[in-house]
Amino acid sequence: MRRVLFAVAGLAAGTTLLVVLKTGPAATPVAGAARTEATGRPAAAPTAAAPGPARATGAAPTGAATDPGRSGTGPSAGSRPTRPRATAHAPAPGRSSAAPKAPTGPRTLYGSVVKAPGYGNVQVQITVSGRTVTAVKAIELPFDTPTSEQKSASVRQRYETKGEALAYATGRSARLDAVSGATETSAAYRGSLQSALDQR
Structure with missing residues (x-):
């Protein structure tokens, strides 16, 4: 009789363990609400990892072309290179063809x-x-x-x-x-x- 009880209890424990492993570590909404009521603090939302491979800052990806127009030091896409402004030179003083005026006194x-x-x-x-x-x-x-x-x-x-x-x-x-x-x-x-x- 005891052996039957132990077998039934072991079967129930195994079934529960399998169910917990299949659902994963994420807490259900009910469990999250229960935690909020128990601790008084909102449960932290799980951070989702960004899809795709992570990009290293400052380094070009392997195999990328070394075109200066596309590199980090070149001008960004859509921007136009600035042209140096021409400096305006003052016109050279021309010689007046008019004769100098004689003193009047x-x-x-x-x-x-x-x-x-x-x-x-x-x-x-x-x-x-x-x-x-x-x-x-x-x-x-x-x-x-x-x-x-x-x-x-x-x-x-x-x-x-x-x-x-x-x-x-x-x-x-x-x-x-x-x-x-x-x-x-x-x-x-x-x-x-x-x-x-x-x-x-």
């Missing part, structure tokens, strides 16, 4: 000192407004001797009092003729006047 220009052989030095100054000569005057003439004084007076009378030098300076006269009897002094006067006119 009156100016005094001094001619060079020219020596009248045998008599002395001669220097002429001019007054200019813009580019127009408005006055001509000798600031140095030889007056050391009565002869040089006479010659200088003749030159001053002809060129300045009569206005021949101003007419020549403003273009109203094509020539500035020599003064009779004072050739050297008048030549020195004309040379100094021309050097002053060249400074305009």
Whole structure:
């Protein structure tokens, strides 16, 4: 009788073991709810493994092509390579064809000192407004001797009092003729006047 009871108990235990092994370690919803009520904490959901082979980060798969366009260092798919921007150069300053404007206020220009052989030095100054000569005057003439004084007076009378030098300076006269009897002094006067006119 005891042997029969032991056999029945062993059969029941084996059947239960087989049923547990077939269902696996996953807890049924009822068992999970029971655990939650017992511990007061929700049962942790089983983590499912990602399907497919795991990929190693940073390493290319074996047999992958070494195309730089597809490698990790190359540009990503769909991106366009950036082109260097052309730097804008400032335009070179061009030369202006317009003539520089002359100063508007009156100016005094001094001619060079020219020596009248045998008599002395001669220097002429001019007054200019813009580019127009408005006055001509000798600031140095030889007056050391009565002869040089006479010659200088003749030159001053002809060129300045009569206005021949101003007419020549403003273009109203094509020539500035020599003064009779004072050739050297008048030549020195004309040379100094021309050097002053060249400074305009």
